[in-house]
Amino acid sequence: MKKMLYIIVGILSLALYSCKENPANPNIPPNTVLTNIPPENDSTNPYFPILEIYWKGKDTDGFIKGYEYRYTTRHLCRGDSFYTTWTFTEAGHDTIIFESSDTLNLQRFMVRAVDNNGDCDPTPAKRFFYTPLVVAPETEISSPQDGDTFFVLLSPSDWWEGVPLMFTGYDPDPGGAVVDYSYKVDSKPWSDWQKDTSVVLVPSDFDSLSGPHTVMVKSRDNTGIEDPTPAEVGFVLLLPSMERSMLLVDDTKDGGGGPGNPTDEQVDDFYASILGGYEYDEWDLSDSNLTKAALANHRIVFWHADHKSYQEHNVFNYIDLLQEYLNVGGKLFLGGWKVLYNAADTSAFPDVFLSGSFVYDYLHIRSADEDDYFLGDFLGATGVCSLAVDVNKLYSPMSTALTNVCVLLEGAFTEPILYYESLSDDSEFDGKPCGIFYRGTVYDVVFFGFPLYYIEEDDAREFVNIILAELLGTYK
Numbered sequence: 132m133k134k135m136l137y138i139i140v141g142i143l144s145l146a147l148y149s150c151k152e153n154p155a156n157p158n159i160p161p162n163t164v165l166t167n168i169p170p171e172n173d174s175t176n177p178y179f180p181i182l183e184i185y186w187k188g189k190d191t192d193g194f195i196k197g198y199e200y201r202y203t204t205r206h207l208c209r210g211d212s213f214y215t216t217w218t219f220t221e222a223g224h225d226t227i228i229f230e231s232s233d234t235l236n237l238q239r240f241m242v243r244a245v246d247n248n249g250d251c252d253p254t255p256a257k258r259f260f261y262t263p264l265v266v267a268p269e270t271e272i273s274s275p276q277d278g279d280t281f282f283v284l285l286s287p288s289d290w291w292e293g294v295p296l297m298f299t300g301y302d303p304d305p306g307g308a309v310v311d312y313s314y315k316v317d318s319k320p321w322s323d324w325q326k327d328t329s330v331v332l333v334p335s336d337f338d339s340l341s342g343p344h345t346v347m348v349k350s351r352d353n354t355g356i357e358d359p360t361p362a363e364v365g366f367v368l369l370l371p372s373m374e375r376s377m378l379l380v381d382d383t384k385d386g387g388g389g390p391g392n393p394t395d396e397q398v399d400d401f402y403a404s405i406l407g408g409y410e411y412d413e414w415d416l417s418d419s420n421l422t423k424a425a426l427a428n429h430r431i432v433f434w435h436a437d438h439k440s441y442q443e444h445n446v447f448n449y450i451d452l453l454q455e456y457l458n459v460g461g462k463l464f465l466g467g468w469k470v471l472y473n474a475a476d477t478s479a480f481p482d483v484f485l486s487g488s489f490v491y492d493y494l495h496i497r498s499a500d501e502d503d504y505f506l507g508d509f510l511g512a513t514g515v516c517s518l519a520v521d522v523n524k525l526y527s528p529m530s531t532a533l534t535n536v537c538v539l540l541e542g543a544f545t546e547p548i549l550y551y552e553s554l555s556d557d558s559e560f561d562g563k564p565c566g567i568f569y570r571g572t573v574y575d576v577v578f579f580g581f582p583l584y585y586i587e588e589d590d591a592r593e594f595v596n597i598i599l600a601e602l603l604g605t606y607k
Contacts, residue, residue: 161190161244163198163256171259174207179306180231180238180262180354185224188244188252197221199251200242206233219245228354231262238262268302268309270350270362279366280423282459283340286333290458290573293331298362300328300350308353315347315361324351340370371427371459376603377411378429380421382436382445382467383584391439391526393584398437401584405592406433409599416445426456431602436467437582439535444470450489457493457574462602466566466579469535471499480537494578495542495569501580502553502560507532509581511590512549512565515597518590525585537580538563545569549579549594568598575602 167185172178188195198220204213213230229238243255274297275281281294300309311324317338322330334340349361379402386392393401395417412429414421426432432453436444444467446453457463472480474490481500484490491497502508507530511519520533532554541547541564549566566579577598583591 156192158246158248158250159190159192160250161188161193161195161246161252162254163188163242163244163252165242165256165258168258169260172261174235174261177235177261177263179304180229180236180265181226181306182229182260183224183226184240184242184258186242186244186256187223188246190244190246193247195244196247196249197245198223198242199245200225200227200240202227202229202238202240204230205237205239207235207237208233229260229262231265231354234264236262236264265304265307265352265354265356267356268300268307268350268352268358270298270300270312270348270358272346272348272362272364273297273299275346275364275366277364277366279364280369281366282423282427282455283334283337283368283370284459285340285370288458288460288573290571293333293336294366294368295329296332296346296348297329298348298350300352300358302350302352304352304354309350310353312348312350314349317344317346321349337368340368343367369423369427371456371461373428373430373460375410375412375429377409377431377433377599378425379406379411379413380432380434381413381415381417382434383582384438384440385417386438390524390528393437393524398435398584401588401591402435404588405583405595407592421449421452423452423455426452426461429461431462431464431599432456433464434466435583436470437584439468439582440472446470447474447489454489454493457576460573462575463493464577464598464602465494466577466581466583468582469501469537471496471537471580472501491542494567494576495545496539496567496578497542498540499537499580500559500563501535501537502557504532504534504555506530507534508554508557508560509533509536509565510552510554511586512552512579512581514547514549514566516590516593518549518594519587521585521587533581533585536560536565538565539567539578539580540564541567542569544571548577577602 163186165186199217201215201217238260240258241255243252245251274295284291287293302309311326313321313324315321316336337344343365345365347361347363349358351357383398385395388394414425434446483498484496510532522531538551538560546568547564548568551560551563551565553561569576
């Protein structure tokens with residue numbers, strides 16, 4: 132009985148083993164064909180190495196689960212090859228970027244269908260293509276420029292967002308295009324790839340907030356090639372100390388002396404008198420150009436341009452510098468004769484200043500007009516104090532008033548502090564603002580539209596004391 136049982140078990144085991152090794156209905160692998168693709172070419176007509184290739188599969192005893200593709204690149208001049216591994220996709224097409232680093236490259240592309248049992252087409256569909264050499268893109272940094280200096284703060288503010296970095300890329304290949312960029316600051320790692328051609332660098336992007344710094348930018352093209360020689364610039368960051376109280380900027384041209392045409396020494400003596408008791412440094416623009424380093428040390432820039440000029444005053448040559456200074460918390464005290472003349476859009480008055488201009492955005496002046504009385508109409512001003520013209524300084528002994536003085540229409544959050552006093556009671560000017568005060572969240576600006584040198588010295592001293600008392604917090 133036991134012998135018979137052993138025989139039966141052996142027969143059943145043999146039958147079961149035979150079913151596994153020789154199934155009655157073995158799986159039939161799928162097959163694959165390429166569709167809607169460029170035809171095979173020759174070496175005289177190579178394709179740009181980005182090709183969209185379509186395929187399809189068929190499975191007679193199941194269904195197609197997906198596809199696997201790969202390619203091999205034969206570098207015909209160098210004699211070596213590049214290989215890829217199988218890539219799986221459920222889609223019936225893909226855009227393939229072929230490696231094409233030799234002068235002429237032979238690409239062998241293969242794709243095979245995968246069925247629901249995981250079996251692959253044992254004879255993948257193939258196609259051969261020739262592709263030419265593709266070269267790396269080139270990258271250029273437009274800002275900063277090499278050697279630039281930038282003000283910086285410990286953290287971004289309403290007006291200072293950071294250091295702007297702007298760049299572009301170029302791909303010389305026919306059919307090529309730059310698709311993204313990466314940048315590196317100091318010793319920090321390369322950034323993620325991005326399509327934007329600009330970025331604002333914030334304090335945390337730098338190794339430190341003073342001294343020299345380096346930024347590099349590289350581009351990548353639509354074949355995946357990166358610029359092997361990234362663009363690089365060096366620049367300096369300057370953290371303003373503002374440890375000094377005031378910088379007096381002399382933008383008044385040196386005259387021949389006498390009424391209406393004071394010498395540089397006469398103007399210097401006047402400002403030394405009305406600023407007696409204040410700590411300040413002087414910068415004469417006729418000697419050298421104003422620097423960021425000079426501004427960075429001072430809480431206030433007191434700028435005077437007291438000569439009568441129909442030419443552009445220097446202040447408008449320093450708009451970018453003054454904007455940067457104000458953006459990091461500086462204070463500007465500015466006045467003079469015909470200062471706004473060349474800022475006018477039409478170089479004539481009255482005129483309206485547009486958003487985006489220095490006058491509108493930073494001085495907070497919406498419009499201005501200027502009297503044109505030959506012998507003068509401006510007797511002085513009223514407001515935070517009374518100012519009277521010093522008739523002994525006027526050009527003509529017949530004059531008792533100044534001419535070419537500006538009246539202003541202030542912008543938002545700006546307060547008139549001085550009002551025009553007219554000799555002729557001209558309603559276009561009499562009682563209109565000729566001095567304004569902008570008190571901002573980051574910076575302050577005081578502007579007046581007349582030359583302070585031609586005001587009675589005691590009156591000018593009182594006016595300056597009132598303004599500096601607020602800007603500096605002290606009254607002398």
